Amino acid sequence: MDKQDLTGKTIVVTGANSGIGLEAAKILANQGAHVIMAVRNEQKGVDAVAALKSVNKNAIIEVMKLDLADLSSVRSFVAKFNEKFSNLDILINNAGIMNPPYGQTKDGFELQFGSNHLGHFALTGLLLPLLKNTPGSRVVTLSSIAHRGASIYFDNLDGSKGYKPMNFYKQSKLANLLFAKELDKRFKQHGISTISLACHPGITATNLFKLGKKDSPQLLQKLLKWLFQSVEMGVLPTIYAATEASLSGGEYIGPDGRGNRTGNPALETPAASVYNRETMEKLWDVSETLTGVVYDFS
Structure with missing residues (x-):
């Protein structure tokens, strides 16, 4: 993947203090x-900024x-951001939590x-x-891959009628995918040049996973290496x-290996049933x- 000159670009990365987000912040700043x-x-x-700047003192982060x-x-974040910046080239919606006990925001x-x-x-x-207002911007x-086989529980979004952590994680990741696709559709409908894309890191050894003790048996280590990829690889779809100039919006990028668990970034096509028009609009x-945020595409 070619390194690009992003000088002058303003990029927001959510959840950027660890894992995929931190690695993305480092690469983009570099x-x-x-x-x-x-x-x-x-x-x-x-602490993360200090670590990044210790390696690249010229990083603007x-x-x-x-x-x-x-x-x-x-x-509050958006209000403060608007005070400091007049443009936003790339928004990376990266932050995520996985499999917590039942809780509420x-x-x-x-x-x-x-x-x-x-x-x-x-x-x-x-x-x-x-x-x-930023030419060539993207979200x-x-x-x-947890979106596969997931459903949106419209009659139980708050989990009050039953909660299984993994099912609700899968629901949230399906929602991320449907949101990205629907957002791009609406951009195009309104003649807005901003594009929206989705991606996923495959199965990457981030802080979402606990990989066992350091003295795990060698066979287990080999198995984990086959099942999981490094953060340095997992960040590549993001x-x-x-940054890839050939993308036009609406694409889904993931690793190209077996089961899309590991590998280099490539276009990926979700199952035909995933992009259900009624579900996406609902x-x-x-x-x-729920959020009180109504999108203004005018």
Whole structure:
């Protein structure tokens, strides 16, 4: 994948203090972009910036507070961002939580759906004026192979009628994928040049997974190496989706290996049943209602 000159570009990466987000921030900053690490834990973000600048003292990178599980924090982030910046070239909706015990966001949403999808939905909608006014801008939203076989539980979005952590994680990742596709459709319908794409890292050894003890048997280590890929590889679909000039919007990028678990970034086609028009439109309407963020494409 060719290294690109991103000098002068402003890029927001959510959840950028660890894992895929941190690696993406590093790569994009090394390519000259002004990277804003939008993170819940500011101290971890500050520590991450210090580590990145120790390797590249010329990196233009800063931390801004963003808690996607709190819509007031999302609005506060956008207000502060608008004070400092007049353009936004790339928004990377990366942050995510996986398989927590049942919990709720500050606004009463189930934690995974609320943080992984609704928080990013609100953030993107509130940043829409800047995206629209920035030529060649794009939105990249991270989904997961966990979207396969998932459903949107419209009659139980808050989990009050039953909660299984993995099923709700899968729901949130399906929502990410459907949101990215629907957003691109609406951009094109309204003649807006901004594009929206989805990507996923395959199965990557990030802090979402615990890979066992350091003294795991050699056979297990080999198995994990086959099943999981490094963060340096897992980030590549994100970088490709964010920077590849040939992409026109609506694409889904993932690893090209077996089961799309590992490999180099490539175009991936979800199962035909995934992009259900009725589900996508209903999810959009519900998301606007729940967040109070109504997209203005005019």
